[in-house]
Amino acid sequence: MTEAQGEIYDLGYQHYAGPRGGRLHAVRSLWVNSFRTTLGLGRGGRAKILPVLMSLVIVAPPAVYLVFAAVLGIGEQASHADFFEIMLLLLLLFSAIMAPELLIPDRRNGVTTLYLVRPLKAVEYVAARWSAFLCVTLAITLFAHVLVLAGNMLLAVSAWDYLRDNWRAIPAFVLTAVIITVFVTTIPLAVSAFTERRAYAAAFVISVFIITTPMSALLTVEDCSLARPQDAGSGAVVDEEPRAAIDGFSQGAVYFECRRLTGEYAKWFVLLDAGRAPTHLGDLLFDDDEQDDYALLVAELPRAVPIAWYALLVLGPGAALIWRYRSLKT
Amino acid sequence: MSQPLIEAQSLTKRYGKTIALHEVDMQVTNGITGLLGPNGAGKSTAMKICLGLLKPTAGEATVLGEKPYENITIRTRLGYMPEHDCLPDFVTASEFLSHMAQVSGIPPKHARTRAADMLRHVGLDEERYRHIKEYSTGMKQRVKLAQALVHDPIMVLLDEPTAGLDPAGREEMLELVRRTGRDFGINIMLSSHLMGDVESTCDRIIVIEGGAIIEQGAVADFTQESATYHIDVDDRREAVVAALAQRGIEATVNSGSLVVRLQADEQLDHVRDALAESQARVRRLAPARGKLADIFRRTAT
Numbered sequence: 001m002t003e004a005q006g007e008i009y010d011l012g013y014q015h016y017a018g019p020r021g022g023r024l025h026a027v028r029s030l031w032v033n034s035f036r037t038t039l040g041l042g043r044g045g046r047a048k049i050l051p052v053l054m055s056l057v058i059v060a061p062p063a064v065y066l067v068f069a070a071v072l073g074i075g076e077q078a079s080h081a082d083f084f085e086i087m088l089l090l091l092l093l094f095s096a097i098m099a100p101e102l103l104i105p106d107r108r109n110g111v112t113t114l115y116l117v118r119p120l121k122a123v124e125y126v127a128a129r130w131s132a133f134l135c136v137t138l139a140i141t142l143f144a145h146v147l148v149l150a151g152n153m154l155l156a157v158s159a160w161d162y163l164r165d166n167w168r169a170i171p172a173f174v175l176t177a178v179i180i181t182v183f184v185t186t187i188p189l190a191v192s193a194f195t196e197r198r199a200y201a202a203a204f205v206i207s208v209f210i211i212t213t214p215m216s217a218l219l220t221v222e223d224c225s226l227a228r229p230q231d232a233g234s235g236a237v238v239d240e241e242p243r244a245a246i247d248g249f250s251q252g253a254v255y256f257e258c259r260r261l262t263g264e265y266a267k268w269f270v271l272l273d274a275g276r277a278p279t280h281l282g283d284l285l286f287d288d289d290e291q292d293d294y295a296l297l298v299a300e301l302p303r304a305v306p307i308a309w310y311a312l313l314v315l316g317p318g319a320a321l322i323w324r325y326r327s328l329k330t
Numbered sequence: 331m332s333q334p335l336i337e338a339q340s341l342t343k344r345y346g347k348t349i350a351l352h353e354v355d356m357q358v359t360n361g362i363t364g365l366l367g368p369n370g371a372g373k374s375t376a377m378k379i380c381l382g383l384l385k386p387t388a389g390e391a392t393v394l395g396e397k398p399y400e401n402i403t404i405r406t407r408l409g410y411m412p413e414h415d416c417l418p419d420f421v422t423a424s425e426f427l428s429h430m431a432q433v434s435g436i437p438p439k440h441a442r443t444r445a446a447d448m449l450r451h452v453g454l455d456e457e458r459y460r461h462i463k464e465y466s467t468g469m470k471q472r473v474k475l476a477q478a479l480v481h482d483p484i485m486v487l488l489d490e491p492t493a494g495l496d497p498a499g500r501e502e503m504l505e506l507v508r509r510t511g512r513d514f515g516i517n518i519m520l521s522s523h524l525m526g527d528v529e530s531t532c533d534r535i536i537v538i539e540g541g542a543i544i545e546q547g548a549v550a551d552f553t554q555e556s557a558t559y560h561i562d563v564d565d566r567r568e569a570v571v572a573a574l575a576q577r578g579i580e581a582t583v584n585s586g587s588l589v590v591r592l593q594a595d596e597q598l599d600h601v602r603d604a605l606a607e608s609q610a611r612v613r614r615l616a617p618a619r620g621k622l623a624d625i626f627r628r629t630a631t
Binding site: 012013014015016018019020021022023025026029030033042043044047105106109110111113114115116117118119120121 | 381383402403405406408410412414415416417418419420421425429430432433434435436437440444447451477481482513514515
């Protein structure tokens with residue numbers, strides 16, 4: 001047995017004399033914590049499953065496209081706008097599931113009180129949580145679009161010529177990614193501020209987007225069954241009795257004027273499809289020529305309306321989120 | 331007298347028509363100060379104003395020389411332990427404390443060291459890598475205290491720190507509070523509705539009831555020896571009363587003891603003579619000590 005060669009001293013309580021940060025340091029610390037929480041970093045394996053799985057699902061379509069382009073050399077050059085439409089639903093799912101994790105446990109366990117007695121204001125707490133979540137979502141989205149860009153370059157005759165001719169697509173997809181991720185992160189976080197159950201928050205967000213799309217389609221659907229036949233040339237009504245249109249809208253000299261269920265208001269009701277608000281702005285950035293029903297109807301509105309609608313969909317929940325935390329009883 | 335850490339002047343807080351605090355004047359100096367009062371007395375409201383979570387309706391409060399609701403940076407030097415649950419489930423105590431230290435302004439490297447040190451001081455060294463969800467109520471209460479101290483505050487505010495603890499856990503927590511105040515040199519304001527906790531732990535006391543301060547001062551002033559004496563005898567009690575009466579001292583019987591109130595120290599000699607004359611077997615002759623409960627009795631009357 002060896003003899004003891006040293007002694008352990010209990011120095012007792014030691015006061016801290018090192019550097020101390022202020023409010024900015026507090027916000028930065030919370031931001032880092034939020035970033036790690038979103039990805040499940042520093043936690044057990046189970047906490048990582050969902051974020052990793054969801055991120056892989058979001059990146060999967062561009063990754064498959066890239067593999068086909070790089071390995072097999074097959075496929076057509078893809079549009080970033082198309083990929084945004086595919087990714088929107090996946091990003092919404094990711095946000096609906098991950099956003100509650102950032103706010104609800106703190107409130108349910110009373111940890112929010114401990115944050116608010118530190119050099120942090122309620123607004124700064126919300127801003128740190130939201131901006132970290134936004135950065136994670138934005139990073140995943142941009143990574144996916146870098147893959148799309150790489151695929152497009154590989155399918156081109158000359159990758160550099162492609163890049164030179166299409167460089168404008170890069171700021172366009174970056175800006176669109178910002179527009180979409182601000183949208184998909186703000187709304188789920190706002191919903192999470194009003195419930196104590198993570199599952200409820202996720203289900204509510206997903207339901208809203210699942211319900212508003214068919215609701216908008218239903219209210220703006222073209223209905224030809226009750227159209228009154230008109231003379232194709234003069235436009236005069238040739239028969240007062242409504243008749244069903246068969247195989248299209250015109251039969252010989254008689255033209256059937258199809259009407260939307262909500263008539264003149266259809267161009268407003270189409271906005272109910274909330275999920276299209278950010279992708280439509282993206283389409284405008286990409287000068288996408290594809291004109292679906294949504295784009296056709298929104299085109300009838302002043303240009304500022306879809307932009308204002310998007311702003312309302314983001315700022316409304318954002319304001320509700322801040323109000324909720326400012327009025328929180330600690 | 332040292333510079334007050336907390337000073338309130340005519341501090342008033344109303345919630346609609348309800349008055350939570352009414353023109354409160356108080357001073358909290360170095361050491362351990364107890365804020366004693368029944369539930370709903372205004373203790374938590376006073377603490378929240380001190381932390382800058384609430385703005386007073388009228389009057390003002392300064393904490394460490396600043397108005398806390400105007401300059402929240404002073405919270406880097408304040409700690410707070412709430413009464414209610416405030417701990418996450420699936421995080422280790424070590425990780426949680428390190429994060430809380432960082433949010434209080436301590437750089438990450440120092441924060442980890444501080445977290446480990448604090449957990450050692452509160453007796454959770456061995457358990458620091460376990461999820462907080464697995465902790466007992468007493469252990470959770472110690473984590474709550476540790477998070478309030480991890481950034482080495484000048485002052486810490488403890489809201490009912492013994493709430494929900496069994497007698498053993500309560501005594502351990504009070505001992506930790508005493509160590510924090512006396513060995514660590516951290517000033518404490520402790521709110522409680524339990525007189526025993528305040529009496530055994532605090533140097534000074536502020537008694538609050540119905541939103542108003544009814545007494546404040548050193549605990550020793552409230553519990554000092556009084557001029558009232560208790561005399562316990564095994565027999566001949568009537569003879570003792572008669573002998574005392576002959577010497578102009580009135581004795582009353584309270585819970586089996588004779589109680590005499592002396593006007594001057596010389597009267598103790600008369601008491602001795604009366605006991606000797608009556609030939610009673612004396613079991614106890616002791617001065618009565620004041621109790622904090624007397625403050626509430628005085629207010630009630």
